[in-house]
Amino acid sequence: MVGTEFFGNFDLASAAIWLFWIFFAGLVYYLQTENMREGYPLVTDDGKESPNQGPFPVPKDKTFHLRDGRGDLVVPSGQRGDRADLALAQTSTAAGSPYVPTGDPMLDGVxxxxxxxxxxxxxxxxxxxxxxxxxxxxxxxxxxxxxxxxxxxxxxxxxxxxxxxxxxxxxxxxxxxxxxxxxxxxxxxxxxxxxxxxxxxxxxxxxxxxxxxxxxxxxxxxxxxxxxxxxxxxxxxxxxxxxxxxxxxxxxxxxxx
CATH class of the missing domain: 3.90.50.10 (Photosynthetic Reaction Center, subunit H, domain 2)
Structure with missing residues (x-):
């Protein structure tokens, strides 16, 4: 019988299902970390790093070579410091309080x-x-x-x-x-x-x-x-x-x- 001597009591069906679960877990991990290339690390309303970043780490930087000689782009953009000091002030110290513009809101990007x-x-x-x-x-x-x-x-x-x-x-x-x-x-x-x-x-x-x-x-x-x-x-x-x-x-x- 095929596999009797080589595999012994090894269960091929069990191995197949376990390989599938391992592959599926790796796929979920990969997709979730790739999804974190924008907007991470998470920040609070005042711009400080959020204490809860979720169960997955921020992915390593990836370099894209741009067309037409436009150089390279490194992502995730969330690690580039895109957030600047916005011209906004919180109306109250309570969490979730709205922010109001402090300068010219039409030019300050708020x-x-x-x-x-x-x-x-x-x-x-x-x-x-x-x-x-x-x-x-x-x-x-x-x-x-x-x-x-x-x-x-x-x-x-x-x-x-x-x-x-x-x-x-x-x-x-x-x-x-x-x-x-x-x-x-x-x-x-x-x-x-x-x-x-x-x-x-x-x-x-x-x-x-x-x-x-x-x-x-x-x-x-x-x-x-x-x-x-x-x-x-x-x-x-x-x-x-x-x-x-x-x-x-x-x-x-x-x-x-």
Whole structure:
């Protein structure tokens, strides 16, 4: 009989099930530790390391070699010191008490205006080209349907006309408009800013932005280049408009009935 002399009384079925349980336990350990590459070590509300980190240790750093000569990235990001001293103050010493901004919440990266420290490089397509570019620099792109916002006035939430749309930034591979360029002073200075498309409502006679008031547009984060936008710049611009939904007017932070 096969295995009688070699295995003796060894139970192959028992060995198979035990090997499965060992493999399964190792898989759970591996997946859980890999899941801890962001957000760990855990911290308390005041930024100190939490006394309870869970049963699994933080994984060792892993190095990724980035494409297009952009160097290396070491993760987990939770060990890089991403958390900075935020401009927030706790309203009470009681655990769980809310925090309130102590500076300019729309620029300090807190609350709905929070942003992540992404790479300060443009997002690239599969061919290594910047994905998002101004429509004015794309000779083979044109507005084929919908309302063209170029030339329309931009109206803030308080009714102030802050400028006019002069260009659109297109996600080339997706063929989708991501940002609108606004000339904030058509009279002369040429100061511009970007409006994320999802914060703009394009109407027949104007472009409406409800998250900001007229005075807020002067501080919209800008871009280093007129032809590209980096991931970090996108984060800060989106966070500024997001923060405006709560912080543009103190009344917005009050209870709503």
């Amino acid at each position: 609350g709905p205006g929070s942003w992540a420290p992404r790479n300060d490089h443009p997002e690239l397509d599969a061919h290594g080209h910047a994905k998002i570019k101004p429509l004015s620099m794309l000779d083979d792109f044109a507005v084929s349907s919908g309302t063209d916002p170029r030339g329309k006035a931009v109206v803030a939430a308080d009714g102030e006309v802050v400028g006019r749309v002069t260009d659109m930034w297109v996600d080339v591979p997706e063929q989708y408009v991501r940002y609108l360029t606004v000339d904030l002073n058509p009279e002369g200075t040429g100061k511009t800013c970007l409006i994320p498309a999802n914060f703009a409502r394009i109407k027949s006679d104007r472009v409406s932005v409800k998250s900001l008031y007229g005075a807020n547009f002067a501080n919209v984060p800008g871009t280093k280049s007129d032809s590209e936008i980096t991931l970090l710049e996108e984060e800060k611009i989106m966070a500024y408009y997001g923060g405006g939904t709560l912080y543009a007017d103190p009344k917005r932070a009050e209870p709503q009935i």
